[in-house]
Amino acid sequence: MPKYEDSKEFNPLDPEEFREKAHKVVDFIADYYKNIENYPVLSQVQPGYLKNRLPNEPPDTQESFDTILRDVHDLIIPGITHWLSPNFFAFFPATVSTAAFVGEMLCTCFNVVGFNWLSSPAATELEMVVMDWLATMLCLPESFMFSGSGGGVLQSTTSESILCTLVSARDRSVDEIGKLVVYGSDQTHSMFKKVCKLAGIHPQNIRSLPTTIDDDFSLSPRLLRKVIEADVAQGLVPLYLCVTMGTTSTTAIDPIKHLADVAIDYGIWVHVDAAYAGSACICPEYRHFLDGIELVDSLSLSPHKWLLAYLDCCCLWVKNRDLIRNALSTNPEYLRNKISESDSVVSYKDWQLGTGRRFKSLRLWLILRSYGVTNIQNHIRTDIQMAVAFERLVQSDSRFEIMVPRQFSLVCFRLKPFDGFDSAELLNKALLERVNSTGQVYMTHTVVGGLYILRFAVGATLTKECHVVAAWEFITKTTDALIKECGRSSTKSDCLSNT
Amino acid sequence: MPKYEDSKEFNPLDPEEFREKAHKVVDFIADYYKNIENYPVLSQVQPGYLKNRLPNEPPDTQESFDTILRDVHDLIIPGITHWLSPNFFAFFPATVSTAAFVGEMLCTCFNVVGFNWLSSPAATELEMVVMDWLATMLCLPESFMFSGSGGGVLQSTTSESILCTLVSARDRSVDEIGKLVVYGSDQTHSMFKKVCKLAGIHPQNIRSLPTTIDDDFSLSPRLLRKVIEADVAQGLVPLYLCVTMGTTSTTAIDPIKHLADVAIDYGIWVHVDAAYAGSACICPEYRHFLDGIELVDSLSLSPHKWLLAYLDCCCLWVKNRDLIRNALSTNPEYLRNKISESDSVVSYKDWQLGTGRRFKSLRLWLILRSYGVTNIQNHIRTDIQMAVAFERLVQSDSRFEIMVPRQFSLVCFRLKPFDGFDSAELLNKALLERVNSTGQVYMTHTVVGGLYILRFAVGATLTKECHVVAAWEFITKTTDALIKECGRSSTKSDCLSNT
Structure with missing residues (x-):
């Protein structure tokens, strides 16, 4: 097929070209890490700095790799706020590691679209293993593990974890959506309100309970009970409580056990957002901050914050995997196969918002090992x-x-x-x-x-x-x-x- | 601080260790690509194959890199369904390229959490440039570009794009959520129903209009009008229409212009899901499939499917950026800064579900250049x-x-x-x-x-x-x-x- 071979000269995944360019970029990155202190931590550019230095349209023909890499250095790096700089003390740091980087390279390499088991058995099975490993490190009860009634899944962000669990709670409820009430404190992450609105919770039914400096900005179980009782008295239906272990503003710690004790009386789904501080609980001396975790329904923690994982990686554990599956499963014909139908394997597409998903567990596996x-x-x-x-x-x-x-x-x-x-x-x-x-x-x-x-x-x-x-x-x-x-x-x- | 230096011996981002290991993995990956035809395309393992070969708990102490890489080869690769194999003809292929791979390496490298402009100006500005570039390649009207009233944003999946636009449509509506009706065909991607349910649309109000083989499984504008009229007659409120340009099952093409003509009469938000086939419209001879695009409100297209981009990368363009911002913005104190308050820059956190986001536009920039x-x-x-x-x-x-x-x-x-x-x-x-x-x-x-x-x-x-x-x-x-x-x-x- 000579005619065809000609037109296939363009080979965007030639292994030797790949090898050459990827090696070049490895050195570029290693040098960046080596010299990172030479850059201003906070980017010093002004709005619009880049637009004027780039053409309005993409090039018709290819540009040389060296030109592009030079532009990364000259045009992109000045516009970077260097999150990995040792002088970065803003927000919460986003931690990284060589192990996670190469794990991410391998994830990208295989490029599996792991919506169900058959689409790449290793992706589903390694994720299950790694989520159980992390559960063990956090001394989570067996109910959050695959050997119990629950299990773990990797999401992109805490927002996604909250959306998936909130909808699981909403869909097991028999009440009309307009009556459902959700609870957090005024220190709960701002995305909570956004996610609740996305899920159709009426904005007036999103409670943001006040905290005070005297309580170190932690949510008071007594106040929670009072507010819930007032809602119930009004004919509203308490649905979901977001407890934060380590708030974004000040790392305040909501008391999981005492809050869950209140919530249980009203059948409320309790989610613990431990995005940042949860990682500390792999050390025995901090584990007590998770006391009461056996009482809650779900827990999320973001290894991209403190477990060296690079973005984006949020672990979500649920106690009852049937509920998340009931809320999020789809079963289109073109994804059907004998093994998934036999129910002997997990279909992670039924644990998340989208259909496609990356092989992110490689990163965590590489870090832990x-x-x-x-x-x-x-x-x-x-x-x-x-x-x-x-x-x-x-x-x-x-x-x-x-x-x-x-x-x-x-x-x-x-x-x-x-x-x-x-x-x-x-x-x-x-x-x-x-x-x-x-x-x-x-x-x-x-x-x-x-x-x-x-x-x-x-x-x-x-x-x-x-x-x-x-x-x-x-x-x-x-x-x-x-x-x-x-x-x-x-x-x-x-x-x-x-x- | 000698005491301290000792305990800091563990340095997970030592540049020279990074260089050594990342080079090793580049060769591992290049060899994988070179030999990919030697593996069975569809993984031949049985459910549970991995669990029994891995310990129940993570190791206490570090393992050698060579051991881990050997395990990737011996334990992971057999469980991979090789999406990048030249003998993979399933689903839609997930296309890749050296340029996207190194773009992804750079994205990982900087690890910026680009929620707003200041968190890394380059991340916001390059995304705006690249989304405009792609809009130009697709001959989208200026209304979808930043020079017009709209603009583009990178999402992870089509599901996320639909969720964000559906909620934008929902929140501009003044009607109660129980009355809102959404429309697609029986060929619309299965995630559509799931996303609508997530957003609180009543399952009974999700219309899945039948298509037939005689119409090549495309959605009939006449049928759409009939169903909408019946809904309106019942006091329901038509909200959102998902038009598919290239369905998942058979790449059926819904007629954008004629469907939009109907939808406009009822003030319905029209979204075009062109996840796979949209990419073809960068060729003039296929551009006519987007005819009528100037009439719709939003368009999504996934470069990880056909534009060589690796997962996960979904482009979303909207015609009215105020609507998405109204629906999705948050303004917590700890993210506030003069420049974002001045409204002179885009805060991409207000265009998506989560708060954190990666610097994905690097990948597309590298591909195009x-x-x-x-x-x-x-x-x-x-x-x-x-x-x-x-x-x-x-x-x-x-x-x-x-x-x-x-x-x-x-x-x-x-x-x-x-x-x-x-x-x-x-x-x-x-x-x-x-x-x-x-x-x-x-x-x-x-x-x-x-x-x-x-x-x-x-x-x-x-x-x-x-x-x-x-x-x-x-x-x-x-x-x-x-x-x-x-x-x-x-x-x-x-x-x-x-x-």
């Missing part, structure tokens, strides 16, 4: 140790104060109002902007209970204690300058608003 | 040419028949009932099982209009015409054997059911 549980526990402990060190530094400077007790590797603090500055918010906003604008350190803020608080989240994979110490020195030096300038300016608020 | 539009158009044409070749082979054998006109690179055919075999279904089932059980070729089936049909989907990236020809030879040889054996068996149905 490449490092072993002991190293991973120590990685958690080391991050927390560094946060403790930062906390002590803050405490050693009387101009600052710790705002919320530190639980894990996040320190919540602020510069105290001083010398006639009554707005702690303006002051800390100014400090934060000065710190971040240099690109030397990146940290973020939150507002809880009306208080503007600086967040210093330790745990980027490359961070060592020297980075934490240097960051603190930089923060205090910036504070010195800020105070000095404010002393000089005609009015103090001028100096703050100008920053 | 590494190959150029012309090569990518030719890749589409080449796949279709190969399907045409297969179609001719089928037509040349009078024992077979083409069941639905071929539109793109999928051929729907069957072995005709013969010689007293009145069940074409049993016969073709037997043939399919025999073909697939050998691992030499993998194809799948569907049932439409009560007909059991074999699907031969050409387009795996490594497939050349010689593979198509060999597959056909194998199918006919298997047919010969099947017929011969059936002739020998005491009853013909025995011989079929034993296969």
Whole structure:
């Protein structure tokens, strides 16, 4: 077929071309990791920086690989906020590892579309094994494992995990959708409200219960019962409670057991969102934060946050796999096959939103085997140790104060109002902007209970204690300058608003 | 800090260790691609094959990288159904390329959590550029571009695209959720019903309009109008129509313009699901299948199917970006920053389900630049040419028949009932099982209009015409054997059911 062979000259997966280019990119990435401290952590570009430097249309013909890689270096890297920089202390860090990277390469390599068992038995079976392994590491009860009534599944995000479990709860309910009520605290992740609305819960029926600084922003079981009772008295139907173990703002810990005790009285589905802090529970000394987990219906935890996994990877365990399957299964003819029909295997498409899915468990399998549980526990402990060190530094400077007790590797603090500055918010906003604008350190803020608080989240994979110490020195030096300038300016608020 | 340095000996992202291991895996993968034809396409393992070969718990201490890679080879590869094999003709192929692979490596490398502009300006801006580039390639009207009122966003799956647009439509409606009605055909992807249920649409209000073989299984505008009118007469409120350009079973084409003309009369949101076939519209000779696209509200297309992109990558364009933002935006304090508040930039978290998101546009950028539009158009044409070749082979054998006109690179055919075999279904089932059980070729089936049909989907990236020809030879040889054996068996149905 000579005519045909000609037109097939374009071979986008020639193994030797693949080998050559992928090797080149490995070196590009290794060099990036090696030199990452040379870049400003927070990108310094202005909106629209890229559009003007790229053509309006894609090229008709191919460009050389070297040109493209050079553009990645010259055009893309300046627009990157370097989440992997050791000087990244913003949000929660997204942790990574060589093992996860090569696991991801293998996942990409096979490119299986693992909707059911037959589409690649290894993808389904390895995911089941790895989810059980992680359940063991977290000492989850057997009911969350495949040997029990439940099991685990990898989702992309916590939002997806909440959507899938919320809909499972909704679909087992016999009440009309307009009557269903869901519960969280004012510290529950913002996506909770969004996901509830997506699932058709009436916005007026989404309860966001207030927390206070006196309770360290954790959800009060007593308040929960009161609100539920008021709802029931109004003829509404309590459906779902999202308990957070380690909130996004301050890593507040909702008391799982006491909240579940309340929820059980009303037949409410209890989900525990432990996206960030759940990972700490692989260390025996932190496991008690999951006490009561045997009482809940589902748990999610994102290894891309603290288990070295790269994005995107959220573990969801459910106690009753029939409920999620009832809510999410589809059975189109073109996916039918004897083995799946025999019910002897799991069809993960029935545990998630979409149909297609990647072979993500390879990443977790590589992490657990490449490092072993002991190293991973120590990685958690080391991050927390560094946060403790930062906390002590803050405490050693009387101009600052710790705002919320530190639980894990996040320190919540602020510069105290001083010398006639009554707005702690303006002051800390100014400090934060000065710190971040240099690109030397990146940290973020939150507002809880009306208080503007600086967040210093330790745990980027490359961070060592020297980075934490240097960051603190930089923060205090910036504070010195800020105070000095404010002393000089005609009015103090001028100096703050100008920053 | 000597004490600390000790405990930090565990460095999961040491650049030189990264370099060494990633290079090793590049060679592993290049070799896999080189030898992929040596593996059975369809995995030959039995359910539970992996569980018994792995320990019940993760290791306490680290294992050697060579051991792990050996296990990938010995334990994982046998459980892979090789989607990238040139002998894979099942479902729709998932296409790949070196450019996308290295784009994915770079995406993983930076590991940015691109929820808003500031979290990595390059991630937001490159996605906007690339989505506009693809819109240009598809000759979409400007209303779907950022220069117009709309814009594009990368989602993981079509399901997510439909969920986001359905909820946008739902939330602009003022009617109660129980009254809202959605429309698709009986050929619309099975996830449509699932997504509608997720969004709280009452299952009784999900219309699945019948199609017939006489209309090549495309949705009839006349029928649509009739059903809508009946719904309106009953006091229901038509909300959303999913038009499919290239259905999963047979690549049937719903007439976009004529359906949109009907929908517009009732204020219905029209979404076009062009997951597979949309990619063909980058070739001028196929662009007419998108005629009328200017009338619809949203369009989705999955480059992981036919644009060489690897999983998971679904492009969604909307005509009115305010509507998706209204439905999906969140504004938690800890993500607030001056630039996003100024509304001068896009916050992609407000265009999707979850909060976190990966830098997926790198993959598409690498594809478009590494190959150029012309090569990518030719890749589409080449796949279709190969399907045409297969179609001719089928037509040349009078024992077979083409069941639905071929539109793109999928051929729907069957072995005709013969010689007293009145069940074409049993016969073709037997043939399919025999073909697939050998691992030499993998194809799948569907049932439409009560007909059991074999699907031969050409387009795996490594497939050349010689593979198509060999597959056909194998199918006919298997047919010969099947017929011969059936002739020998005491009853013909025995011989079929034993296969």
